[in-house]
Amino acid sequence: MTESILRLVDVTRTHGTGETAVHALRGVSLEVRPGELVAVMGPSGSGKSTLLNVAGGLDKVTSGEVLIEGEPLSTMSALQLAALRRRRVGFVFQDFNLIPSLTAGENVALPLELDGLSPRKARHFASDALDLVGLRELIDRFPDKMSGGQQQRVAIARALVGDRRLVMADEPTGALDSHTGEGVLRVLRERCDSGAAGLLVTHEARHAAWADRVVFLRDGVVVDTTGSPDEIHDLLAGAGH
Amino acid sequence: MSVKLGMLALLAEEPMYGAQLRSEFEGRTGGTWPLNVGQVYTTLARLERDGMVVQDAEPDEEGRIRYQLTDLGRTEVMAWWETPVRREETPRDELVIKLALAVTTPGVDVRTVVQTQRTATIRHLRDLTRVKTQASDRHTSEGEQRDLAWLLVVENLIFAAESEVRWLDHVESSLARAAAMPRRPALTDGASTRPGTNQPSTNQPGTTDSSSTDLQGAKK
Numbered sequence: 001m002t003e004s005i006l007r008l009v010d011v012t013r014t015h016g017t018g019e020t021a022v023h024a025l026r027g028v029s030l031e032v033r034p035g036e037l038v039a040v041m042g043p044s045g046s047g048k049s050t051l052l053n054v055a056g057g058l059d060k061v062t063s064g065e066v067l068i069e070g071e072p073l074s075t076m077s078a079l080q081l082a083a084l085r086r087r088r089v090g091f092v093f094q095d096f097n098l099i100p101s102l103t104a105g106e107n108v109a110l111p112l113e114l115d116g117l118s119p120r121k122a123r124h125f126a127s128d129a130l131d132l133v134g135l136r137e138l139i140d141r142f143p144d145k146m147s148g149g150q151q152q153r154v155a156i157a158r159a160l161v162g163d164r165r166l167v168m169a170d171e172p173t174g175a176l177d178s179h180t181g182e183g184v185l186r187v188l189r190e191r192c193d194s195g196a197a198g199l200l201v202t203h204e205a206r207h208a209a210w211a212d213r214v215v216f217l218r219d220g221v222v223v224d225t226t227g228s229p230d231e232i233h234d235l236l237a238g239a240g241h
Numbered sequence: 242m243s244v245k246l247g248m249l250a251l252l253a254e255e256p257m258y259g260a261q262l263r264s265e266f267e268g269r270t271g272g273t274w275p276l277n278v279g280q281v282y283t284t285l286a287r288l289e290r291d292g293m294v295v296q297d298a299e300p301d302e303e304g305r306i307r308y309q310l311t312d313l314g315r316t317e318v319m320a321w322w323e324t325p326v327r328r329e330e331t332p333r334d335e336l337v338i339k340l341a342l343a344v345t346t347p348g349v350d351v352r353t354v355v356q357t358q359r360t361a362t363i364r365h366l367r368d369l370t371r372v373k374t375q376a377s378d379r380h381t382s383e384g385e386q387r388d389l390a391w392l393l394v395v396e397n398l399i400f401a402a403e404s405e406v407r408w409l410d411h412v413e414s415s416l417a418r419a420a421a422m423p424r425r426p427a428l429t430d431g432a433s434t435r436p437g438t439n440q441p442s443t444n445q446p447g448t449t450d451s452s453s454t455d456l457q458g459a460k461k
Contacts, residue, residue, distance in 0.1 A: 041363075056252065171415065186374070197365070205363055205406035206399070209370040214363050224356050226364040 003032040003070060005166050005197035006055055011219075014187035024050040026220040034165065035188060036228075037198040039128055039208035040218035048201045049170060051217065055199055056089050056168045057081045068166060090167045091161020092188075096151040098143040098158075099236070104130060105139035108158045117162075126127050129157040131159035132194075133187045149180035153187050160191055166190070169200045185210040239240045243286055244276065246321045249310065253318045256309035258301075260286060271338060273392030273398070293317055336405070340412060351416055359409045366402040369395055 013025040022049045032038045040048050053059035054066055057073050066073045068088055076084065090111075090232060091097075098107045108129050109122035117125075123139075130136045133153040143151050152172060159167040173181030189210050192198045200211055208214045215225045244266070251257060251265050263281045267274075285308055286293040293314030293375045297307045310318070336358060343349045376388060 042409075057283045068321065189374075205366055206370075206403050208363060208365040208400075211367065212358075216360065217358075226360055226367065229364075229368060 004033050005069055006030075006199065007065075007067040007070075008051075008055060009065045009067070011051075011058065012056060012062045012065060013047075013217045016064045023220050025061075026033060028217075028220070028222055029064075029229050030055075030222070032166075032197040032199055035192060035198055036194050036213070037192040037200060038198045039202055039211035040217060041202060041205070041208050041214055042197055043203075046217040047220040048203075049219055050220075052170050053166050056091060056166075057084055066237045068095040068157055083115070086111045087162070088166060090156075090161070090164050092152065092155045092159050092167060092169040094171040096143070096148070096155050096175075098151055098154060100143050103140050103142055104135065104146065104154045104157075107143070107154055108161050111158065112157065112162050113166075120188060124220045125162045126157070128157070129161040130154070132160075132191065133157045146175050147180070149183050152176065152184045154182070156191065158186055160196055165196045167196060167198045169198060171202055172200070173202070174203070178206075179205065244274075245288065246318070248281070248284055249288065249318045251320065252308060252310045253315060256297065258305040258307045260305070262308075268387060268391055271394045273394050280311050286313065290461060335414040344416070352413065353408050355413050355416075359406055362402050362405050362409070366399060366406070369399050369402060375397060403406065 008028055009026055012023065015024060028047075028051060030051075031222055032120075040051055042048050048161050052060065054061050057066070057068070057076075061074070069083065073081065075082070085091075097145060099110070102110065105123055107124045108126035109119070110124055112122035113119060116153070127139055130139055133152055133156055135157065138146060138150060138154075143154070146187045147153070152180040154173070156169075157168075157181060168205070172188070176184060185207055188198055188200070188208065193214075197224040198211075200208070202208050212228050214223045247266055248262055249268075251262055257265065257316060259278065259281045262285075263276050263278060266276055266281075269358060289296065289308075291313075293311055294308045295311055297309070300306045340351070340354065341352045373392065376392045384442075445454045
């Protein structure tokens with residue numbers, strides 16, 4: 001079986017102590033393999049964003065373990081975690097989070113340059129990443145001259161530039177109309193089909209439906225999962241139409 | 242009703258024999274509602290009885306009998322295109338009935354009933370989304386009108402599944418709100434009790450009158 005890119009083992013995250021303690025996550029285990037897009041759904045306060053933050057090394061677990069490509073995050077220093085986020089994990093947020101004074105190419109190249117790569121090489125990788133989301137021709141355009149859907153595709157390119165294979169997406173279509181949002185999910189889906197692993201937090205069933213698996217959180221606990229799709233047999237007789 | 246009218250609409254284009262009607266119906270609707278041959282011939286017999294179709298006098302060289310529309314049948318098809326599909330009558334829906342009963346039956350874990358359904362519906366939605374992605378890629382590349390028709394059928398199913406999930410979310414949040422509300426003291430006068438609550442204390446005979454009035458259409 002393919003090794004997971006992301007693995008959470010019995011993760012708990014508690015904010016505060018004693019009677020005021022808030023148990024954001026309580027014993028969550030989860031795996032995301034290469035080629036998989038996993039969606040996390042749940043009502044407000046169910047722990048979705050906390051799950052994304054601990055999975056991406058932005059927040060620390062109270063107990064349990066998060067492993068990215070087999071390496072436990074608990075043993076990493078702050079510097080090592082920062083390097084991990086530059087090299088191996090990408091984030092896509094609802095409001096794109098592109099730097100307005102940088103072009104699309106510079107935004108995508110930024111994590112690589114911060115990691116010490118030469119600007120020329122970083123631009124080369126950025127160009128490839130933009131090509132994969134269908135935006136190579138906009139490499140020199142500034143974010144304010146791009147549509148919301150294009151900006152979010154740049155954010156996906158930035159999340160997966162270079163060797164990064166794990167993307168965390170927190171309501172990535174929230175600010176977009178449904179058609180544009182679908183285009184963004186299509187790109188995310190394609191990147192996962194090409195071998196990346198994705199963890200998508202959403203409250204929209206229509207968006208979660210692009211994932212291979214949907215995990216349902218409630219009060220910090222995984223209460224159910226759809227499981228992975230088998231072959232889509234007999235769903236519609238017209239599937240072979 | 243939809244099979245009968247669908248078959249009439251196909252016959253309005255040209256006379257057809259039974260197997261042809263079946264494959265056309267399935268092809269145009271993406272095979273989402275498969276027909277069996279018996280159903281096709283039973284429907285044709287009824288249409289013939291009602292004077293909307295007639296058989297050709299002679300079978301063709303392969304022994305197949307074609308059916309064609311009468312003027313009455315043509316009028317029926319025209320009326321179908323010109324009038325809206327009626328939605329006033331509330332159809333019986335197993336899920337709605339199941340949840341209404343779950344909410345009012347002591348000892349049923351409604352949240353689990355809701356979650357089990359949500360998981361199943363999202364699984365269905367995911368599979369439909371995959372089928373749609375494949376179909377829309379094909380439509381873009383081939384641009385056939387028939388693929389577009391099928392895509393629209395799939396999207397209708399996607400909208401329906403999405404709507405069901407939203408309703409389940411609504412059910413869950415309504416239950417949570419109801420559970421958080423302070424309980425009212427039990428009243429002897431059932432009519433004063435809040436209808437639609439899931440609290441066992443209000444689950445008395447005579448308190449469901451208002452809801453049954455709301456659902457009168459479902460009696461059909």
